[in-house]
């Protein structure tokens with residue numbers, strides 16, 4: 001009797017469970033129904049978006065970024081733009097600075113490897129010295145993306161995101177050419193750091209435009225005997241460029257640039273001055289060099305180039321103290337780097353549009369265009385475009 005009632009109870013429980021299960025699956029079906037009514041194309045979209053934009057957790061802690069120094073606004077700008085893009089995508093990524101020191105840079109890379117990253121985005125302080133850090137990453141199975149500057153002399157680089165650096169130099173030089181009249185115009189040449197591959201590409205781009213104008217007498221080089229010795233050579237070898245750069249390098253350092261400009265002005269005669277044309281490699285050095293030339297009473301007018309569209313130089317351009325800059329939209333470079341990192345994380349090959357030889361291999365690369373900015377288009381290119389706020393500057397027209 002007792003057995004029979006237990007049997008009935010068990011049957012009742014089973015029946016109840018089946019009823020509840022049926023209700024449960026019915027509830028699930030109800031939530032699925034709206035999806036079933038959308039077209040298959042619409043329904044496919046979220047899946048596609050997910051695969052091109054992985055979940056934040058899939059990226060968190062798997063990518064690390066190493067930038068060269070906080071002492072130059074250019075790299076603080078990159079940090080800010082990385083942070084903006086990463087926050088928007090919900091990615092948690094660590095950004096470290098090497099403070100101009102290749103040993104610190106290697107320690108940063110090792111730190112990220114220890115923390116378990118799978119991709120490192122790195123702007124080398126010194127292109128060749130960074131090879132050891134890149135190789136350490138590869139040995140640990142970590143992919144390496146060279147960001148803006150190429151890591152040289154190693155096969156341990158997977159991808160390179162860069163601006164068109166040849167165009168940067170060419171546009172700087174073209175600006176000087178476009179503002180020079182007649183012949184015998186004094187030309188002062190300055191370059192970046194010889195340890196930075198870009199310094200060669202910028203100079204190469206500039207030389208291609210300037211050399212014919214030196215050969216035809218438009219310009220006369222005033223501050224480099226090495227450049228004068230090679231002024232009839234249209235295409236310079238890397239060694240020849242190294243000879244010139246060795247004499248006119250700023251090392252990307254404001255004080256070095258200022259001291260070199262002052263030393264050049266000290267030995268130059270009054271005839272070497274008047275209206276002068278100055279190839280300055282970037283904004284930071286341009287401001288330092290411009291200040292030195294502005295302080296020389298024998299300099300009646302100067303044209304000076306730059307690059308990076310740093311805020312301080314944008315203000316200098318508005319104030320007529322720097323002639324031009326080459327605007328490199330860092331947001332594009334940042335997006336290219338993040339897309340490449342995500343592709344590598346997913347085991348894919350990032351899209352490349354060519355390659356750069358780093359002395360050992362051709363590194364697949366993606367390259368972004370650059371824009372010449374001077375007083376005439378500074379507002380349109382940098383303010384109206386939303387890159388900077390008007391309130392960051394004074395005297396904007």
Ligand code: BGC
Nearest residue numbers: 072074149196198252282308
């Ligand atoms: C970058 C420039 C920068 C310079 C100094 C170069 O490699 O391309 O944008 O001004 O380094 O940091």
